[in-house]
Amino acid sequence: MLLLAALACTPRDDGAAADQPRVVSVSKQINEFLYAIGAEGVIVGRDLTSVYPPAIRSKTSVGYHRALSAEGITSLRPTMLLTDGNVGPDVVLQRVKDVGIPVLVLRPGAGVDSAQMLMARLGREFHHEHEADSVIALWRAGMSQVEADSARWASAPHPRVLMMHFGQIVNDYLAIRSGGTADRILRWAGGVNAVDSLGGMMRLNPEAIARLAPDIIIATDVGFDRLGSVDRFAELPGVALTPAGRDHRIYRVDETEIMYFGPRTPAAVEHLAQLIHDGTPTS
Amino acid sequence: MVELRSVSCIAGGVRILDDVSVRFQPGAFNVIVGPNGAGKSTLLRVATGLRAPDAGTVHYGDRLASELSMLELARARAVLSQQVLPAFPLPAEDVVLAGRSPHYGMLPTHRDLEIVSEVLDLVGMASRRRQSYATLSGGEQQKVQLARVLAQIWSDTANDDGDIAGKVLFLDEPTASLDVHYQLHVLGVAAMLRDRGYTVVAVLHDLNRAVQFADHLMVLSNGRLAYETARPEDVPVEVLERVFDVRARRLRDAGGDGAYWSFALHDASDRGVSRRTDSQSGGAPATPRD
Amino acid sequence: MLKALSFGRVQWLLAIGLSGALLLSAAVGAFSFTPAAMVRHIAHALGWGALSTSDTLARNVFQQLRLPRVLLTALTGAVLGVSGTVMQGIFRNPIVEPGLVGTSAGAAFGASLVFVYGGALAAPTVIGSLVVPVMAFIGALAATALVYRLATRFEKVDVITLLLAGIAVNAVCAAGTGFLSFVARDPQARNITFWSLGTFTTATWRGVLLVGTVFIPCYALTLRDAKALNVLMLGEDEAAYLGVDPRRLVRRLLVLNTLMVAVATAMTGVIAFLGLVVPHMLRRMRSSDYRFLLPASALFGAALMSVIDVVARVIIRPAELPIGVITAIVGAPVFLAILLRQERDGVARHG
Numbered sequence: 001m002l003l004l005a006a007l008a009c010t011p012r013d014d015g016a017a018a019d020q021p022r023v024v025s026v027s028k029q030i031n032e033f034l035y036a037i038g039a040e041g042v043i044v045g046r047d048l049t050s051v052y053p054p055a056i057r058s059k060t061s062v063g064y065h066r067a068l069s070a071e072g073i074t075s076l077r078p079t080m081l082l083t084d085g086n087v088g089p090d091v092v093l094q095r096v097k098d099v100g101i102p103v104l105v106l107r108p109g110a111g112v113d114s115a116q117m118l119m120a121r122l123g124r125e126f127h128h129e130h131e132a133d134s135v136i137a138l139w140r141a142g143m144s145q146v147e148a149d150s151a152r153w154a155s156a157p158h159p160r161v162l163m164m165h166f167g168q169i170v171n172d173y174l175a176i177r178s179g180g181t182a183d184r185i186l187r188w189a190g191g192v193n194a195v196d197s198l199g200g201m202m203r204l205n206p207e208a209i210a211r212l213a214p215d216i217i218i219a220t221d222v223g224f225d226r227l228g229s230v231d232r233f234a235e236l237p238g239v240a241l242t243p244a245g246r247d248h249r250i251y252r253v254d255e256t257e258i259m260y261f262g263p264r265t266p267a268a269v270e271h272l273a274q275l276i277h278d279g280t281p282t283s
Numbered sequence: 284m285v286e287l288r289s290v291s292c293i294a295g296g297v298r299i300l301d302d303v304s305v306r307f308q309p310g311a312f313n314v315i316v317g318p319n320g321a322g323k324s325t326l327l328r329v330a331t332g333l334r335a336p337d338a339g340t341v342h343y344g345d346r347l348a349s350e351l352s353m354l355e356l357a358r359a360r361a362v363l364s365q366q367v368l369p370a371f372p373l374p375a376e377d378v379v380l381a382g383r384s385p386h387y388g389m390l391p392t393h394r395d396l397e398i399v400s401e402v403l404d405l406v407g408m409a410s411r412r413r414q415s416y417a418t419l420s421g422g423e424q425q426k427v428q429l430a431r432v433l434a435q436i437w438s439d440t441a442n443d444d445g446d447i448a449g450k451v452l453f454l455d456e457p458t459a460s461l462d463v464h465y466q467l468h469v470l471g472v473a474a475m476l477r478d479r480g481y482t483v484v485a486v487l488h489d490l491n492r493a494v495q496f497a498d499h500l501m502v503l504s505n506g507r508l509a510y511e512t513a514r515p516e517d518v519p520v521e522v523l524e525r526v527f528d529v530r531a532r533r534l535r536d537a538g539g540d541g542a543y544w545s546f547a548l549h550d551a552s553d554r555g556v557s558r559r560t561d562s563q564s565g566g567a568p569a570t571p572r573d
Numbered sequence: 574m575l576k577a578l579s580f581g582r583v584q585w586l587l588a589i590g591l592s593g594a595l596l597l598s599a600a601v602g603a604f605s606f607t608p609a610a611m612v613r614h615i616a617h618a619l620g621w622g623a624l625s626t627s628d629t630l631a632r633n634v635f636q637q638l639r640l641p642r643v644l645l646t647a648l649t650g651a652v653l654g655v656s657g658t659v660m661q662g663i664f665r666n667p668i669v670e671p672g673l674v675g676t677s678a679g680a681a682f683g684a685s686l687v688f689v690y691g692g693a694l695a696a697p698t699v700i701g702s703l704v705v706p707v708m709a710f711i712g713a714l715a716a717t718a719l720v721y722r723l724a725t726r727f728e729k730v731d732v733i734t735l736l737l738a739g740i741a742v743n744a745v746c747a748a749g750t751g752f753l754s755f756v757a758r759d760p761q762a763r764n765i766t767f768w769s770l771g772t773f774t775t776a777t778w779r780g781v782l783l784v785g786t787v788f789i790p791c792y793a794l795t796l797r798d799a800k801a802l803n804v805l806m807l808g809e810d811e812a813a814y815l816g817v818d819p820r821r822l823v824r825r826l827l828v829l830n831t832l833m834v835a836v837a838t839a840m841t842g843v844i845a846f847l848g849l850v851v852p853h854m855l856r857r858m859r860s861s862d863y864r865f866l867l868p869a870s871a872l873f874g875a876a877l878m879s880v881i882d883v884v885a886r887v888i889i890r891p892a893e894l895p896i897g898v899i900t901a902i903v904g905a906p907v908f909l910a911i912l913l914r915q916e917r918d919g920v921a922r923h924g
Contacts, residue, residue, distance in 0.1 A: 048892070063892030069774045071638045072891030075603030077630060090764060091775050099633035169766055333813055357816030369806045370665035371861035377803070384804050385816040389797075435815065 021126060024073050026065050027084035029108055029260040031056055033119045036135050036263050039126040045076045052256045066169075070095035080104055108260060110181075112143055115261035135263050142266030146188050149273075153190025159276050161191040162214035162244065165201060165255070166223030173223060173236075174201040175212075182258040185265065189272035191216070206238030216251070216276050217244040220259075224252040251275045284309040285330060285360075285451055285482070290339035292325050292506075299325045300336070301506040307499070309448065312477045313484045314493045314515070317503035318527050323486045326503060327455050330484065332356045344449060357385035360451040361435035363469075365459050367428055369416060375427045376412040379403060382434035398437045402430040406472060422465035425457065429469055436481070452476055454485035458492070470496050490527075491543045494518065502526055516542040576858075580865040583858070587872035591647070594879040598643045602886040604634050611635065642776035645840065646882045647875035648784045649773075650847065652837040654874020655792060657848025658855075658866050659830050662802040663823050664724070664735060667856070667911050670848035671834045673739045675716035677845065678746035680838035681769060683712025685753045688764045706783060709839035714831045716742050721827065770895030771842040773882050780840040787836045791829045792871060798826060802863040844896050846904020847878060853911055 024045035025031050031050040034040050046056055047065040062072050066088035073081055073096055081096050081103045093103050104125070108118050116136050123132025163176040163186065176182045179198040186193055194214040195202060219233060227233045230250045239245040253275075257268040285307045292300040299322045307313045307330070317323050328334040329341060332348040341348035343359060351359070361382070369378065376399055383395040403409040406426040411419065416427060436450040454473060458466040466489070473483045474496055487493045493500060493515065500515035501508060504526040512518060523531045529546045536543065578586075600606050606614070614635040657670040664674070671677050687708045723738035754765040801822050805812045809819040838844075851874045855866055881903070885894045 045891075061892065063889075067893075067895075069603070069886075069891065069893045071634060071642075071774070071886070072603045072893060074630065074634050074638070075891050088764070089768075089772075089775055091777070095638060095775070095777075098637045100630060331814065333810065352816075353813065353818055354816040357814065362811075362814045364810065367807050367811055369808075371661075371667065371806060371856060373806070373861055377862060378807070381804050381807060381815065384800055389800065 021080065022076065022078045023080050023082050023126075024062060024076055024078040025050070025082045026062070026068070026087055027082070028052065028256055029115075029262060030082060030084055030106065030118070030122065032256065032262055032264075033122050034126070037119065037123050037126075037128045037131040039122065039128045039131075042126050044078055045073065052254075068092045070099065074099055074101060082106070084108055112261045112265070116140070119263075139263045139266070142263070146266050146269045149270075150188045150190065153273075153277075156190060156277070158190060158192040159215040160194040160213065161186055161216045161218055161276055162194040162209070162212055162242075163218045163220075163258070164204070164223055165220045165259075166226065167201065168222070170203065173204050175204050175208075176200075177202050181260055185258050185269055185272060186218075188269045189276060191272070191276045204238070206236075206241075209236075209238030210241040213242050214244045215247075216249045217242070218251055218253050218258075218272070218275070220253060220255040222255065224250075284342075284344055284449075285484070286342040287326075287330060287336075288340050288342065290326075290329055290336040290341065292322070292329065292334070293337050298506050300329070302339070303503075303506070303508050304339075305501055305508060305511070307451070307482060307484050308513075309482050310477065310480050311482065311498040312474055312496055313482070313499045313501070314497035315484070315486045315501045315503055316488070316490060316493045317509075321503040321526075322506040323503055324455070327362075327453060327484075327486055331360060331362050331453050354385055357435065359436075359449055360453060361432040362453040362455060363425075363429055363432045363457045364455050365457060366421075366425075368424075372415045372417050374413050375408060375416050375419065376403065378416050378427050379412075379431045379434055382431035385435065398434050399430075402433040402437060403427075405433065406430045406468075422461050422468075425461055425465055425469060429457075429472060433472075433476070448480060451482040451484060454483070454487075456486050456488050459488060466492065490523070490546075494542060494544065576860075578859075580860070580862070580869075583865070584868050584872065587869055587876065591872050591876040591879075594876040595643060595647060598646060598879040598883050599635075599639060601883050602639065603891040604631060604639065606631070606635055606639070615640075637778075638776075641778045641781045642773050642882070643879070644781045645776040645784060646773050646879050648781065648788055649837045649841055649844070650874040650876070650878025651792070651871040652784065652788050652833045652874070653844060653847040653878070654851035654870035655795065655867060656830050656834045657850075657874075658852040658863075658870040659795060659802070659826055660848065661852055662805060662863060663721075663826055663830075665806065665808075666735065667853060667915065668736070668849070668908070670846065671717075671830075672843070672845035672848065673736070673743075674720045675739055675742035675746065676713045676831055676834050677838055677843045678743045678750075679716025680709040680713040680835040681843050682716075682746040682749045682753075683708035683710070683835070684768070684839050685750045685765050686712070688768075689753045689757045703783075706787075706836045706839040710832055710835035712746070713835035713838070714828070716746055717827060717831050721823070768842040769897070771844040771897035771900070772893070772895055773841055773885075774893060776840075784837050784840055788833055791833045792867075795826060795829055796867050798822060799863040799867050802826075802867075806861070842895075842897070844878075844900055846900045846908065847874060847881075849911070850904050850907045851877060853907060 021042045022044045023042045025034060025043050026047040028050045031043065031046055032052050034043060035053050035056065040056070043056070043059050045062045046059045047068075048061045048063055049065065050056055060076060062068060062076070065086060068087055068089070070092050078101060081093070081101055083093070083103070083105055085105045085107050087093060093105070097103050106118055106121060108115050116139060119132050119136055123129040163182055165174050165176055167174045175195050176193075177195045177197050177199040178193045180200060183193050194212040217233075217239065224233060227236070230248050233250050234240060234245045234248055244250055253272070257264060257271065287303055287305050290300055290303045291298060303326065315323055315326065325334070329336050332341065332351065335349060343351060343356075348356065379399045379402060380391060380395070383391055383398060387395050400409065403412050406429050408423065408426050408430060411423065416424060419427065432452065436452060438450060452473060454469070457469050461469070470485070470492060473485065477483045477498070485496070497515040498513065500512050500518065502510040502518075502522060509526055510518065510522045520531050520533060523529070523544065527546070528549070530549055532545045533542055534545055596608070599611055600608070610631065614632045617632060618636050653671065660669045660671060660674060661667055684705050687705045691704055691708070720735070720738045720742050724735035726734075750765065750769070757765060801812070801817045804815050804817045805819060805822060812819045812822070851870050852866060855869050855873060859865060859869070881896060881899050885896050885899055888894055
């Protein structure tokens, strides 16, 4: 009986042509870029939390990027595993290599330049250089505009902004600190990070939030959607005591707009600027 | 032959046993009695080699108990305790088989299995050997334990190791929670072993049973040997009264061939409270079963 | 029904069941392999390349990922099954298993220490790959020894104290591990969390070798004490009277047992309840005699773990569920059932 069950599970045989790349891509940023340069056809698998653009949801998910399975990835018969390096468990990259699948780790780096180089790299890798170049050109133009526009805020008051992200592993809210991507975007938009210290993210507690006393709170999607409304968010302990909480200046922003640099960054800066300066969200 | 010489045991600053010297008569039914807290359990633990005394020596024949390995001791003596409950369900025969474990290596031999059958027969539990031990009544369980203990020191001089003369059966208040049938059964089997040449050492709580079965009676009080006799039926009244803090009367039964005792607390009649006597149930002592 | 069969017969049945489970485990998953394909892949590995297939990816997956996983799963199941059986014998109670007496939590804490502070040490060299299992062993031994000490005062094992001591030690270890994941940098914290749920995804040949090399001698040595474990069931004093030194026996078994469990836990993370379910079912199916239980729990544990891993692999493929989730879903009701039955039979207080 067990033998029959085993036999019944016939191996998948997609009969893929040898030269058509099949890529399992584990990274929100890389996935967005692939769609941006029109190379999304190479994607046969994505990680669970890569959900931008919405069309990517039709691609098979190989699981949470920190809980991957080498066999699961391999079962899609990819020609390559593409990642930004943020994967777990640690050994999974090695295991995938062990079965003969090449692994390409492209780290995005710290700045817009390196992100653009990443896109160019992707363009070369998948023979979409032309599209990549035009997207990058537009992107560059957008960034120049951002630089120019940020002069608007030079003499204007800079609101104190606290950016709150929800950490799934620690199951708690985290504050985005200075020096990173989101912080840069915030500064272009004429805001100042309520958190001075440099680094990635910081655990919060109600007293810390109250002490930071932000004028505005930017909450990323998962953290905001858990509570569902500005009113409920304003009731969080600590938040209620801040100017942002009292004035209900709490805004929802999609994580993918601010957590990495991409072609949408210029629009994200503008979006953020509108939110924090006159309080009206752009469309 | 088991002998204790000047044995003392101290725990928590208290002398549980104080310079006790006893010699258990070989091939006899030795009985130790004494009030609670007299040190009987400790004496037994020392005599069986489970616990080393803080002072004095324990002798098994011409060797010291401390020199014997646990396995050698296990082949020389067996101990029947008050109540043993295995942690998991086992058939009665497996409990008995555990008694043979000092005698075989990995697997029991044919002879071991034969002995198990013989002892189960002896205690009258042969028909129940497959039954789960936990489902037996208290008395039946004790019969099975007795069988196990017998199996441990079973000796058919033609076949088995050692001879009977060196073997000792210890009984540690084995009948405390049993009805009179089982009390008499257990002690009767022990007496039968004595008849075959085994040495029996029993700690008993029931003075009348003690007197009924003992060849050699020892009275322990406050960690000391208060009295010792080879004629238990002639224990002086004042010894019992002093040691147990009771009023004692010796009675003879109608047949005149056995003594038994009737006890009462000291101040019962002074207070006009109805006399509470403690005459052991069972009336005239029955003869030990063969 | 099984009660009518001899020990040997039942063990044969279990062995057959294990073979089936292994076959299933080798066949099913994100990749599927027919028995014919398996033979080809194994033949190729042994050097008989003539029979090899053109599907090198499938072959690599089978040789590098699937086969070590099948073996590691079975070995871990055997370890946990035997461990639960032995622990129950040592503590003379059917509620005991490595998860409850601190062994797994201690191993987790020891391993987490390496994850967070031992970065340089735990390199993928031969020595480096031993650091985690060694620390896991130390942690497991310390935790279990503490529970045993606390639970056996006055020469008796008190079940209530045992459970409470287990809870306490588990809590301390969990707090330690929790603190470590709090202070850990991101990649390390990921390791700890992921590993706390138990997984066979990371099975490697090296892991199989390590667990196998530890399990086989530990199991063989434990087997020699089957008779002594039977005797110990009567009680510590009774065992002593029968020539078995209970203290030495327990110490010996505890060390062997903890070693096995710690090494397995170090490879695969914390997997609870298997050590509880396996002996429980075997006792009910056939017997509490350790001459039967020890081999049977190895066979049955291996089979059960294999089947559970298949479920974990298949249910949300190509992603995977953590093993610990499934064993908890199956094991927790079994634990409750044993507890209720114990209360009913009134043996809860006997050591």
